[in-house]
Amino acid sequence: MKDHIAYPLLLLFRKSLDESVIPHDWKLANICPIYKKGPRNKAENYRPVSLTSQVCKLFESIMRDVLVDHLEKNMLINNSQHGFRKGRSCLTNLLTFLDKVTGSLDSGENVDIVFLDFAKAFDKVPHKRLALKLVCHGIDGKVLAWIVDWLQDRAQRVCINGIKSSWLEVLSGVPRDPYSDRFFS
Numbered sequence: 001m002k003d004h005i006a007y008p009l010l011l012l013f014r015k016s017l018d019e020s021v022i023p024h025d026w027k028l029a030n031i032c033p034i035y036k037k038g039p040r041n042k043a044e045n046y047r048p049v050s051l052t053s054q055v056c057k058l059f060e061s062i063m064r065d066v067l068v069d070h071l072e073k074n075m076l077i078n079n080s081q082h083g084f085r086k087g088r089s090c091l092t093n094l095l096t097f098l099d100k101v102t103g104s105l106d107s108g109e110n111v112d113i114v115f116l117d118f119a120k121a122f123d124k125v126p127h128k129r130l131a132l133k134l135v136c137h138g139i140d141g142k143v144l145a146w147i148v149d150w151l152q153d154r155a156q157r158v159c160i161n162g163i164k165s166s167w168l169e170v171l172s173g174v175p176r177d178p179y180s181d182r183f184f185s
Contacts, residue, residue, distance in 0.1 A: 013059050020145030026056035029156040030164070050156065063146070067139065076137050126172050127151040 016022060033046035068085065071077045077085070082093035104111050131148050134140075139147070154170035 009055065009058070012055070013062070016059065017142055017146050020142055020149050022056070022146070022150045023053075024153070026053045027150070027152075027154045028052070028167070029154070029170075030159045031156050032159050051159075060150075063143070066143075070139070071137060074138060124172055 030051040032049045032051060033043075034049050036045055036047050038045040068077075072085075080093075080096075082088040082090065082096070101111050101113070127148075130151070131144065134144055134147065155167040156170055157167050158165040
């Protein structure tokens with residue numbers, strides 16, 4: 001099966017990248033709220049799961065891997081960054097932090113800690129600001145144009161028990177897989 005679908009997908013992805021155009025239906029997301037905990041009548045007690053095109057998710061995953069590879073090879077990601085990187089996680093970040101704090105305390109040094117909660121930070125990133133950051137990190141040409149088009153004209157709607165809201169334009173944020181620390185859908 002994979003041999004029959006790989007080449008047509010390659011052609012589709014190549015055309016999308018060469019023309020810096022994303023098919024419109026790749027930009028549409030059905031949001032299904034999944035209950036987490038607490039009172040069921042509060043929106044914050046639900047995780048919004050974004051359901052988008054599987055073909056687009058595959059291409060997004062390839063693009064993400066290429067971008068992260070570029071950023072890592074050019075040392076554009078600070079070594080202290082653990083999220084969204086292979087072999088690193090919230091746990092490795094916590095272990096590194098605890099090692100530094102306990103080492104400092106063992107040496108008799110004072111330790112001051114400031115905790116900042118950036119919850120939902122990626123939901124609020126304006127698309128134009130993100131594009132400028134990409135340019136500053138050497139992302140340009142067809143890849144930048146593809147990402148800019150990928151972010152533009154996105155829409156989403158909420159789906160609950162077969163009932164669908166009207167479509168709403170997405171003006172900020174970075175689509176990502178809600179079940180992992182991976183960007184894009």
